[in-house]
Amino acid sequence: MTYNRDEITNEIITKSLADAIEDSTPDILKSLRAELNIDSNAVKMANEGSASERAAAYKPVRAKNAAAPERSEQEGISGRQAAKMRSVVYKAASCAAALIVLAGGVSLVNRTGPAFAVVGLDVNPGIEITIDKNEKVISAEAVNEEGQHILSDLKIEKSNVNSACDEVVEAMMDEGYLTDTSNSVLLSVRADDPDKGREIEKEISENLNGFLEDSDISPAIFGQFVETDDELNEFAGTHGISIGKAWLIRKLTDEEDLSVTSDSLLGLSTQELVLLGQDRSVSTGTSYGTPNTSKYVGTDSALIAALEAAGLNREDAQNVKVKFSCENGSIVYSVGFDANSCIYGFNVDALTGMVMLHDSVIPGVSAESPAGIGQMADAIDSLNFNSSGQDAQNNTEHQNTSGNSGNSGSGTENDNNGASNPGEITGDAQDIEDTDPDDKPGDISGDVEDIDDETGDVPGENDSSEQDEPQSDIVPEVKKESGNTTEASDKTDSADTKKESEAKTLNKSDKESDL
Amino acid sequence: MHAADLDENLILLMANGDGNAFTEFYNQTSSIVYGFALSILRNKQDAEDVMHDAFIKAYTSAVTYRPMGKPMAWMLTIVKNLCYNRIRSGRIFEDIDEYEDAAVSDELQDTVTDKAILQQALKILDAEERQIVTLYSVTGLKHREIAEIMEMPTGTVLSKYNRALAKMRKELTGDGGKGKGGRK
Numbered sequence: 041m042t043y044n045r046d047e048i049t050n051e052i053i054t055k056s057l058a059d060a061i062e063d064s065t066p067d068i069l070k071s072l073r074a075e076l077n078i079d080s081n082a083v084k085m086a087n088e089g090s091a092s093e094r095a096a097a098y099k100p101v102r103a104k105n106a107a108a109p110e111r112s113e114q115e116g117i118s119g120r121q122a123a124k125m126r127s128v129v130y131k132a133a134s135c136a137a138a139l140i141v142l143a144g145g146v147s148l149v150n151r152t153g154p155a156f157a158v159v160g161l162d163v164n165p166g167i168e169i170t171i172d173k174n175e176k177v178i179s180a181e182a183v184n185e186e187g188q189h190i191l192s193d194l195k196i197e198k199s200n201v202n203s204a205c206d207e208v209v210e211a212m213m214d215e216g217y218l219t220d221t222s223n224s225v226l227l228s229v230r231a232d233d234p235d236k237g238r239e240i241e242k243e244i245s246e247n248l249n250g251f252l253e254d255s256d257i258s259p260a261i262f263g264q265f266v267e268t269d270d271e272l273n274e275f276a277g278t279h280g281i282s283i284g285k286a287w288l289i290r291k292l293t294d295e296e297d298l299s300v301t302s303d304s305l306l307g308l309s310t311q312e313l314v315l316l317g318q319d320r321s322v323s324t325g326t327s328y329g330t331p332n333t334s335k336y337v338g339t340d341s342a343l344i345a346a347l348e349a350a351g352l353n354r355e356d357a358q359n360v361k362v363k364f365s366c367e368n369g370s371i372v373y374s375v376g377f378d379a380n381s382c383i384y385g386f387n388v389d390a391l392t393g394m395v396m397l398h399d400s401v402i403p404g405v406s407a408e409s410p411a412g413i414g415q416m417a418d419a420i421d422s423l424n425f426n427s428s429g430q431d432a433q434n435n436t437e438h439q440n441t442s443g444n445s446g447n448s449g450s451g452t453e454n455d456n457n458g459a460s461n462p463g464e465i466t467g468d469a470q471d472i473e474d475t476d477p478d479d480k481p482g483d484i485s486g487d488v489e490d491i492d493d494e495t496g497d498v499p500g501e502n503d504s505s506e507q508d509e510p511q512s513d514i515v516p517e518v519k520k521e522s523g524n525t526t527e528a529s530d531k532t533d534s535a536d537t538k539k540e541s542e543a544k545t546l547n548k549s550d551k552e553s554d555l
Numbered sequence: 556m557h558a559a560d561l562d563e564n565l566i567l568l569m570a571n572g573d574g575n576a577f578t579e580f581y582n583q584t585s586s587i588v589y590g591f592a593l594s595i596l597r598n599k600q601d602a603e604d605v606m607h608d609a610f611i612k613a614y615t616s617a618v619t620y621r622p623m624g625k626p627m628a629w630m631l632t633i634v635k636n637l638c639y640n641r642i643r644s645g646r647i648f649e650d651i652d653e654y655e656d657a658a659v660s661d662e663l664q665d666t667v668t669d670k671a672i673l674q675q676a677l678k679i680l681d682a683e684e685r686q687i688v689t690l691y692s693v694t695g696l697k698h699r700e701i702a703e704i705m706e707m708p709t710g711t712v713l714s715k716y717n718r719a720l721a722k723m724r725k726e727l728t729g730d731g732g733k734g735k736g737g738r739k
Contacts, residue, residue, distance in 0.1 A: 048727045050720045053672060054692040060673035061590035061693055066603050069581050072610050078574035202698075206717075243697060250698075250713025254721070 050206065051199050157231035157240055159201060160266075160284035161208055162310045163217045163224070165190045168282060169208075175201045175240065180208075183282040190215065201240070202247040209248060213255060223259050224314035224331045225252075228284025230266040238265045241325045249328040260332070262314040263325030264288065279306055288313050291322040300366045307369030315371065319364040337393035342373035346386035349395040352379050364390065372396060563626035570617035577614055584627070585610075587693050588634050594689035595638040597677050605641060609634045627694060631704050675726050676719075684719035687712055 156173040160166070166183030167190060177199050182188035190211045196204035209225060212218040218225070227245055231237030245263040252259035266272075266287040276286035289305045292298055292313070298320060305313065315331040317323060337345075339362045347354060357377035365374035371390040376383065387396045561583055568576035588609050593602040612633050620629060676685060683705070690701045698716065702709040 048724055050724070053720060053723050053727070054688070056669040056672040057676055057689065057692040058586075058590075060669035061593065061689070062586045063669065064593075064599070064673070065586045065589040066606070067585075068603070068607055068610075069578065069585075072581065072607065072614075073574065073577070075611065076577070076614050078572075078577060243699065246709055247698060247713055250710055251717050254714055254717040 050203050054203075156233075157229055157237055158283075159205065159240070159244060160226070160228035160230075160282045161205060162226035162228070162282050162285050163209075163212050163222070164310055165212060165215075165217055166282040166285065167191060167208055169196070169201065169204055171201045171240075177201060177204045180204070184280065186217065190217075202244060205244055205248055206251045209252060210255070213257065218252075218257065218259075220257055221332045221334060222309075222311050223257055223329070224311045225259060225261050226282075226284055226288060226310050226314055227261055227263045227325070228266045228282065228287060229264075229325070230268055230283065234265065234267075238325065241265050245326040245328065258329055258332075260314055260318070260327075260329040262288075262317055262323055262327050264291075264323055265325050275302070281306070285310065285313065287324075288317050288322070291324070292316055292320065295320050295322060298365060304366055304369055308366060308371070312366075312371050316364055316366060333390075336371070336373075336390040337388075339373060341393050342375055342388040342390070343377075345388050345393050345395050346375035346377075346384070349386060350379070350384050352384075356380065357384075367396060561626045563620075563622050563624065566613070566617050566620045566626055566629070567622065569614055570620065577610075580613070581610060584630055587627070588630065590689050590693040591631055591634050591686065592638055593677070594685040595635070595682065596641065597685075601641060605634060605637045608637050612637070625700075627696070628700065628704055631690070631694075635704070672723070672727065675723060679722055679726055680719050683707075684715050684722075687716050688719045688723075691716060 154172060155170045155178055156175075157171050159169045159171060160183075161169070162183075164184075165186035167180060167187045168183060169180045170178045172178055177196050180191055180194075180196055182191050190208060194207055194211055196207055199207070205227075209218060225248060227241065227248065229237050229241035229244070231240065241263050245261050249259060249261050252261075264284065264287060266283055268283060268287075272283060272286050272290065275290075276283045279286070281289075289302050292305055293300060293302050298316070305316075308316070311331055315333065318327065318331060343354075343357075343360065343362055347357060356379045358379065360375075360377040362373050362375050365372050365387065367387050372387040373390055375386040375388055378384070388394065389396050561580075565576045565580040565583075569580060585606070589602055589606045592605040592609070593599065596602050596605065609630070613630055616633070620626075676688060680688065686705065687701055690696050690704065691698070696704070698712050699709045702712040705712060
């Protein structure tokens with residue numbers, strides 16, 4: 041074959057190599073048979089019984105190719121020549137079929153088999169690729185306009201699915217959808233055969249990761265095997281999203297820890313959904329890399345903002361947990377910690393670092409205990425939320441401005457996601473492990489000691505009398521309200537004002553150390 | 556020929572001296588065997604010699620084959636070992652002139668032939684890249700299956716495969732290829 045240089049693709053290269061090797065392969069069958077003293081008309085049976093059984097097992101293959109070897113041997117035609125003859129016959133048949141198609145005007149002959157699996161690729165463009173059992177592309181469909189734009193410039197039918205996926209993500213890079221900062225690819229595979237579907241998902245995920253790494257992008261591949269049902273299909277259809285995205289939204293809404301509604305998640309980009317998915321370990325497939333979070337303020341800043349809003353110092357906080365969450369269609373840090381026998385929960389805007397919501401101060405309940413979680417949930421359920429932000433009647437009574445009060449629960453639940461989650465902080469403030477890959481040097485564990493040196497704060501600074509009267513002084517009056525930390529701080533008493541001042545000092549020194 | 560379609564019963568029948576099974580085995584694997592040998596040795600004569608030795612070895616060693624569902628991997632291991640034995644013994648030619656003319660003549664044209672593409676692969680890719688691309692192209696083996704044969708991590712195979720194709724595209728299109736090579 042001859043190709044125009046400007047049309048060279050990966051598919052052409054691999055096909056061309058195969059054709060060139062096929063054409064240049066020497067035919068040495070005859071000499072081999074002679075050297076091996078193989079009788080061309082007889083089959084030696086060293087072990088008659090077992091050979092018969094094996095021959096029986098071999099029958100399907102033999103039946104398919106039975107005629108050619110026998111005839112070729114009788115007529116003195118080598119195996120390779122016979123193979124080429126079969127190839128000629130096939131090509132002739134294909135030509136005949138093509139002529140019939142042209143003459144009759146019927147649809148083109150489809151050399152791919154029936155649909156075997158559907159591979160979804162979501163970045164922002166959404167594309168679904170249907171493949172046959174040989175992993176060849178039967179068709180590709182766009183889920184949205186961006187996907188249509190990508191597909192309009194591609195021809196991936198009949199390609200191997202890995203090559204097709206490479207081409208799709210390469211086009212997404214070219215068009216600026218997939219970049220260093222927007223680096224997430226949601227890969228979703230669905231198939232009637234779950235084992236095979238999972239195998240395909242794993243293979244494509246590996247391949248895509250290798251391909252993107254070679255393209256100087258540190259990708260976040262979030263693989264999932266999707267089990268569809270009518271409800272999922274309807275949800276995807278109603279909202280014009282891919283089945284894969286619908287599946288991820290379902291998995292996230294199933295997360296008790298997250299407590300978000302599907303409507304809230306629909307407003308998120310693929311990058312943000314993948315971020316939440318990875319943070320909550322809801323993947324049902326193979327994942328590589330972490331979503332880029334450099335545009336967010338970072339987990340340590342979120343914690344500082346929350347502490348500032350609570351009027352606490354870092355060393356006051358125990359069982360600190362910071363995870364990504366979602367509120368009103370935006371990514372937030374859900375910050376939870378214990379302090380002074382109370383549980384605190386905050387949502388901090390991930391982009392601005394402003395405290396959007398804080399709630400759930402439950403005296404005498406540990407965030408680590410199941411009982412604590414239960415009491416926390418009961419307390420939250422009993423809340424009489426008020427969007428006007430009126431003061432709480434007492435420190436176990438709260439208002440809320442949204443239905444996302446469960447977000448605060450992130451600080452109350454035992455973590456089972458491992459330290460690899462990108463936005464998670466667990467443990468005491470003194471030894472917080474910050475795993476945010478995009479945090480700059482000067483992470484929390486190191487900062488705290490530095491800050492202590494600067495401010496002179498020591499753990500347990502609050503005196504016992506204050507702890508005996510949590511409702512008056514030590515436990516800040518915490519309300520659920522939207523707004524920034526300044527608004528929250530205005531509500532604190534003088535003791536808290538002092539702490540707030542200290543927290544601001546901490547915040548400042550932390551940012552300085554970040555710089 | 557897709558490697559996954561190779562029936563391992565052919566090897567079991569060869570173990571019993573079935574000449575027809577050997578013929579079928581040869582027909583299904585000869586291009587793969589030759590291509591893989593060529594990708595390692597980069598010389599037609601050496602590749603043909605190894606191809607010959609490999610089929611002799613396969614027929615005479617078929618009795619040692621233990622069915623594990625990977626007949627192609629078994630055959631490719633034979634080929635690889637024979638190639639490396641040959642390299643170690645110094646019994647190899649070092650030229651790739653066989654395909655040189657085709658490539659040179661094509662360089663001035665807007666078109667490129669299969670043969671020239673093969674020549675470019677032999678010329679510009681390193682040994683591992685050649686083997687990976689050849690195995691992927693000719694056998695239809697998956698990257699992880701190639702990784703098993705090559706005894707290297709799947710990620711490395713993927714990385715080398717992608718790098719090799721990028722180099723090929725760059726060489727063949729003359730424009731660096733990235734962002735264009737995969738497009739129609």
